[in-house]
Amino acid sequence: MWRPDRASDRPLYQQIATNIEQRISLGEMPPGSPLPSERKLAQQLGVNRSTVMQAYEMLRASGLIESLTGSGTRVCRDREGSAPRQTPNWSRYVESGTLQPNLPLMRRIREGLQSGVPFINFAGGELAPDLSPNDAIADIMTSHPFREPLGYGNPQGYVPLRVALASFLLEQRGIAATDESILVTSGSQQSLYLLTQCLLNPGDAIAIENPSYAYSLAMFHSAGIRLFGLPVDDEGVHPDGIRSLHKQHRVRMVLLNPNYQNPTGTVMSAERRIEVLACCEELGIPIVEDDPFSLTAFGEQPPPPLKSLDRNGTVLYIGSLSKIAASGLRIGWMVAPHTVIRRLADARQQMDFGLSIFPQWIAARLLDSTSFLPHIEQLRIALRDRRDVMASALRRMLPGEISFELPQGGLNLWCRIHGEVNDYALLENGIRNGVVFVPGSVYGAEHGYVRLSYARPPMEEIEMGIDKFAQALYKSLRT
Amino acid sequence: MWRPDRASDRPLYQQIATNIEQRISLGEMPPGSPLPSERKLAQQLGVNRSTVMQAYEMLRASGLIESLTGSGTRVCRDREGSAPRQTPNWSRYVESGTLQPNLPLMRRIREGLQSGVPFINFAGGELAPDLSPNDAIADIMTSHPFREPLGYGNPQGYVPLRVALASFLLEQRGIAATDESILVTSGSQQSLYLLTQCLLNPGDAIAIENPSYAYSLAMFHSAGIRLFGLPVDDEGVHPDGIRSLHKQHRVRMVLLNPNYQNPTGTVMSAERRIEVLACCEELGIPIVEDDPFSLTAFGEQPPPPLKSLDRNGTVLYIGSLSKIAASGLRIGWMVAPHTVIRRLADARQQMDFGLSIFPQWIAARLLDSTSFLPHIEQLRIALRDRRDVMASALRRMLPGEISFELPQGGLNLWCRIHGEVNDYALLENGIRNGVVFVPGSVYGAEHGYVRLSYARPPMEEIEMGIDKFAQALYKSLRT
Numbered sequence: 001m002w003r004p005d006r007a008s009d010r011p012l013y014q015q016i017a018t019n020i021e022q023r024i025s026l027g028e029m030p031p032g033s034p035l036p037s038e039r040k041l042a043q044q045l046g047v048n049r050s051t052v053m054q055a056y057e058m059l060r061a062s063g064l065i066e067s068l069t070g071s072g073t074r075v076c077r078d079r080e081g082s083a084p085r086q087t088p089n090w091s092r093y094v095e096s097g098t099l100q101p102n103l104p105l106m107r108r109i110r111e112g113l114q115s116g117v118p119f120i121n122f123a124g125g126e127l128a129p130d131l132s133p134n135d136a137i138a139d140i141m142t143s144h145p146f147r148e149p150l151g152y153g154n155p156q157g158y159v160p161l162r163v164a165l166a167s168f169l170l171e172q173r174g175i176a177a178t179d180e181s182i183l184v185t186s187g188s189q190q191s192l193y194l195l196t197q198c199l200l201n202p203g204d205a206i207a208i209e210n211p212s213y214a215y216s217l218a219m220f221h222s223a224g225i226r227l228f229g230l231p232v233d234d235e236g237v238h239p240d241g242i243r244s245l246h247k248q249h250r251v252r253m254v255l256l257n258p259n260y261q262n263p264t265g266t267v268m269s270a271e272r273r274i275e276v277l278a279c280c281e282e283l284g285i286p287i288v289e290d291d292p293f294s295l296t297a298f299g300e301q302p303p304p305p306l307k308s309l310d311r312n313g314t315v316l317y318i319g320s321l322s323k324i325a326a327s328g329l330r331i332g333w334m335v336a337p338h339t340v341i342r343r344l345a346d347a348r349q350q351m352d353f354g355l356s357i358f359p360q361w362i363a364a365r366l367l368d369s370t371s372f373l374p375h376i377e378q379l380r381i382a383l384r385d386r387r388d389v390m391a392s393a394l395r396r397m398l399p400g401e402i403s404f405e406l407p408q409g410g411l412n413l414w415c416r417i418h419g420e421v422n423d424y425a426l427l428e429n430g431i432r433n434g435v436v437f438v439p440g441s442v443y444g445a446e447h448g449y450v451r452l453s454y455a456r457p458p459m460e461e462i463e464m465g466i467d468k469f470a471q472a473l474y475k476s477l478r479t
Numbered sequence: 480m481w482r483p484d485r486a487s488d489r490p491l492y493q494q495i496a497t498n499i500e501q502r503i504s505l506g507e508m509p510p511g512s513p514l515p516s517e518r519k520l521a522q523q524l525g526v527n528r529s530t531v532m533q534a535y536e537m538l539r540a541s542g543l544i545e546s547l548t549g550s551g552t553r554v555c556r557d558r559e560g561s562a563p564r565q566t567p568n569w570s571r572y573v574e575s576g577t578l579q580p581n582l583p584l585m586r587r588i589r590e591g592l593q594s595g596v597p598f599i600n601f602a603g604g605e606l607a608p609d610l611s612p613n614d615a616i617a618d619i620m621t622s623h624p625f626r627e628p629l630g631y632g633n634p635q636g637y638v639p640l641r642v643a644l645a646s647f648l649l650e651q652r653g654i655a656a657t658d659e660s661i662l663v664t665s666g667s668q669q670s671l672y673l674l675t676q677c678l679l680n681p682g683d684a685i686a687i688e689n690p691s692y693a694y695s696l697a698m699f700h701s702a703g704i705r706l707f708g709l710p711v712d713d714e715g716v717h718p719d720g721i722r723s724l725h726k727q728h729r730v731r732m733v734l735l736n737p738n739y740q741n742p743t744g745t746v747m748s749a750e751r752r753i754e755v756l757a758c759c760e761e762l763g764i765p766i767v768e769d770d771p772f773s774l775t776a777f778g779e780q781p782p783p784p785l786k787s788l789d790r791n792g793t794v795l796y797i798g799s800l801s802k803i804a805a806s807g808l809r810i811g812w813m814v815a816p817h818t819v820i821r822r823l824a825d826a827r828q829q830m831d832f833g834l835s836i837f838p839q840w841i842a843a844r845l846l847d848s849t850s851f852l853p854h855i856e857q858l859r860i861a862l863r864d865r866r867d868v869m870a871s872a873l874r875r876m877l878p879g880e881i882s883f884e885l886p887q888g889g890l891n892l893w894c895r896i897h898g899e900v901n902d903y904a905l906l907e908n909g910i911r912n913g914v915v916f917v918p919g920s921v922y923g924a925e926h927g928y929v930r931l932s933y934a935r936p937p938m939e940e941i942e943m944g945i946d947k948f949a950q951a952l953y954k955s956l957r958t
């Protein structure tokens with residue numbers, strides 16, 4: 001919320017009046033809308049009531065607001081004595097549109113984080129500032145002079161980045177792609193959005209793991225896609241699950257996150273990958289392999305990606321630099337048959353006319369730099385250490401209340417809570433205690449699960465955060 | 480098209496075999512699909528027929544393709560003797576989705592430009608490489624060490640950029656915005672996309688200038704928006720046009736491009752701005768003011784933007800660095816009531832999770848740099864010179880065949896062709912002659928108009944390009 005600047009030379013009452021004037025002229029406070037009482041506004045802004053009185057007096061004098069005895073102060077209806085005016089009914093407009101608002105729980109988390117109060121953040125699915133290759137990136141920017149053309153770029157992505165990705169994918173994941181079969185997107189998110197908007201129709205059914213990150217994505221809802229959950233065991237989803245869903249609902253696409261699945265941390269076994277691929281090949285159903293975490297393996301490497309086994313063009317493979325370098329780069333990619341790539345590259349121009357050259361240029365140099373693989377090595381160790389700190393704090397502070405499997409990669413620890421707890425209440429208690437996390441129902445799980453990310457908060461806050469979480473949990477269990 | 484690399488150490492036939500193998504495994508060539516005859520492929524690739532024979536032999540040996548007497552060579556149906564496989568029917572998938580493909584004419588232009596043949600490009604709505612502030616940008620990158628957090632950014636945009644934009648808009652356009660009322664987007668394009676996806680419903684009617692850039696945008700079509708053209712005279716659109724459209728169709732939004740309108744170059748007069756704003760205020764219809772060109776004025780400044788006159792929150796103002804700095808930055812913005820900004824910032828996360836920090840960081844420094852306004856001064860002069868070269872070449876080479884008004888800013892010259900001409904034929908003749916431009920029907924005009932951009936090609940090619948255009952036009956008029 002806006003507050004007057006006490007360090008400024010301008011008197012507080014003038015600052016307040018200007019702020020209200022701006023809000024009126026921005027349509028935030030349409031004609032006729034009530035202003036808060038002087039007492040209330042004074043309280044909100046932390047100023048004396050007389051300061052607010054002065055501000056209101058100034059606005060009345062300029063004819064912007066009027067105070068009517070008994071009915072408080074409001075924005076004047078007809079401020080210039082000219083033709084009648086109507087502010088567009090913005091609150092109706094913002095309820096329109098096909099893009100649905102985000103899930104209330106997700107918005108609540110963001111609101112909490114943006115309130116300005118310091119929080120220990122176990123909710124963000126991103127790396128702490130010290131885990132990103134900050135120096136390498138700063139170095140790329142200062143040491144290579146930038147000499148690329150600055151016009152509208154290739155809608156499929158900057159060619160040197162696609163070339164760098166092709167070798168990176170071959171070396172690191174055994175995926176044989178050419179630059180022609182790669183589309184560069186604003187993170188994996190935009191790859192998923194484009195798929196949804198270009199390859200699926202409203203009403204189409206897609207099969208996803210249950211629970212799944214995909215449940216948290218309003219974009220499927222916006223596109224009218226029906227999501228059906230597949231049961232998951234230790235080895236991931238089973239072909240039988242896909243077959244039976246397909247029989248019932250005619251599945252148009254299977255979306256999998258085989259490595260360190262978000263939120264559960266599950267790794268799909270090598271066998272299941274082969275079986276699921278064979279099943280989808282037989283049924284002619286495309287698989288979307290969403291694979292942002294594979295390079296974060298703490299120990300053993302995960303099995304080869306489904307895409308590396310795909311001889312048939314069945315798998316659309318999605319990757320990202322978000323979880324191994326920096327989510328603020330907004331660099332992701334899709335490897336897919338050319339027909340698909342061309343369709344998506346054409347359509348993405350409607351959304352944003354293609355990606356900025358700058359993050360693409362930086363990403364290409366980052367992938368090619370000799371420091372990138374060592375960075376990933378360090379990242380793995382750092383993430384494992386964080387996981388261990390979080391796990392031991394949880395075991396110490398909540399020995400009987402929760403249980404979890406130790407994730408072998410990725411950013412998240414998935415906890416089951418023993419005992420009954422309401423997700424909303426737990427989150428509110430957390431926010432009150434200065435800690436945020438994501439309740440499992442966001443991912444389609446029953447109440448009683450939480451996703452705790454050990455990647456985001458500073459290492460030294462993890463224990464304290466678990467302490468705050470434990471208190472919130474105790475409070476929620478008791479009520 | 481792919482071609483073998485003659486400089487490589489690998490034999491040509493091996494390169495060809497590998498390329499085909501990749502295309503098969505990418506699903507580009509599903510099981511059963513025919514390969515070109517040896518003779519034809521040899522021709523396409525510019526190699527000896529025996530080289531292709533060797534490549535095919537290699538692929539046959541590895542069981543990937545089979546040659547059947549009388550029916551040519553095809554990809555093997557069941558390559559591993561295992562369960563039957565189906566490639567997903569990608570050609571059906573790519574016909575799905577709500578994002579419609581771009582207009583055929585626009586795709587034809589892009590195809591022409593991407594064919595590898597050198598073209599004189601009068602089609603691109605962007606600056607020539609030497610018109611962008613290349614040195615200033617390279618300098619920003621090398622001289623300020625980058626030290627920003629690299630996590631997911633604020634979905635509304637990087638705060639220092641919003642602060643820089645607020646002062647820029649106040650100083651340059653008289654628009655009083657705060658950082659809170661600004662949303663940073665991937666060019667104006669993404670602002671328009673978000674509006675369409677978040678504030679309008681399928682079936683809604685919007686009023687636009689006729690002709691208009693908006694007609695070229697598949698995104699309105701994708702969202703099921705009905706576009707209605709407003710007649711335009713020398714001073715722009717008239718309130719009567721809006722009133723009568725509103726009576727017939729209940730207009731939900733008016734989209735205007737008041738300065739150096741794309742494609743016509745028209746500037747809306749100061750009076751009309753006031754009248755149109757008053758009319759929309761009375762009717763409660765929001766105005767979208769799309770204003771990418773205002774700072775390119777060759778002489779006199781255009782009248783103040785509608786947004787600077789708006790006391791009511793009626794106008795959503797959209798701007799961009801694309802036409803005054805670099806379209807490859809992909810930095811645009813919207814100034815709007817907070818309710819609108821919040822709705823759009825929330826929804827944009829579904830598309831791309833927000834913009835990359837890098838172009839935002841660069842744009843903030845560019846706006847704050849002392850060289851930016853001098854750059855714009857130079858740009859104005861350079862664009863005016865280009866306009867003059869183009870105009871005099873047109874007058875010399877097509878004295879009786881075309882007519883145009885001299886634009887007073889912007890990137891485009893709008894020509895009316897005297898005599899009957901078919902847009903498609905004209906474009907094809909142009910492409911054959913090595914010149915591209917945008918036929919007017921793309922913008923909703925009748926056949927017989929073209930938009931020629933003087934901003935994109937190198938200055939020294941403009942005359943030659945007009946010569947090629949003139950030849951194409953003569954050919955199209957005669958047939």
Ligand SMILES: Cc1ncc(COP(=O)(O)O)c(C=O)c1O
Pocket residue numbers: 125186187188189190213257262290292319320321322327331332831832
């Ligand atoms: C499984 C999965 N896919 C996709 C994404 C999107 O990330 P980005 O767009 O930053 O690549 C995330 C982020 O949390 C994720 O966990």
Ligand SMILES: Cc1ncc(COP(=O)(O)O)c(C=O)c1O
Pocket residue numbers: 352353604665666667668669692736741769771798799800801806810811
């Ligand atoms: C009138 C108008 N609006 C918007 C755009 C979109 O440009 P950008 O997204 O690069 O800002 C253009 C580009 O040609 C334009 O001419």
